[in-house]
Amino acid sequence: MLGLAFAMAGPPGGATGQAGGMAAFQQAIPLVLMFGIFYFLLIRPQQKKAKEHRTLLEALKKGDLIITAGGVHGKVTSVDDTIVTMEVAPGVNIKITKSYVATIKKD
Structure with missing residues (x-):
């Protein structure tokens, strides 16, 4: 178990530098993509439907x-x-x- 913790720790000496910043950016990409998918598949159509319903009620x-x-x-x-x-x-x-x-x- 202890060997697994050392294997996941990263490079020896704690060197982060440029590679650490790039790793954080690469972790953010999937989050941004998921938000984009949710926006175009869920949020935007729901807002459009709500706007149409408000227009319908105003025309009643x-x-x-x-x-x-x-x-x-x-x-x-x-x-x-x-x-x-x-x-x-x-x-x-x-x-x-x-x-x-x-x-x-x-x-």
């Missing part, structure tokens, strides 16, 4: 046919800052939080 108006995140279909009867009132059946109105509107139906 009375008379739109919508589908909520829970799957409820209905027609918008009024829109406030955070509340949407929708008609799910003739004479049956429910209030939902505006952010739970998933899509506007295209009929």
Whole structure:
């Protein structure tokens, strides 16, 4: 076990110099690449989808046919800052939080 510790210790005499700086740079490269991959595959598409959803909510108006995140279909009867009132059946109105509107139906 002691021999393994000496084998992993590095060059004798503790010489680091230019090689030590290069080794630190080489260890940082995979981290930068992983961050780039996460950004382009996870973070960026999620931000784009959130922006599209905000645009959809801003364009919401009375008379739109919508589908909520829970799957409820209905027609918008009024829109406030955070509340949407929708008609799910003739004479049956429910209030939902505006952010739970998933899509506007295209009929």
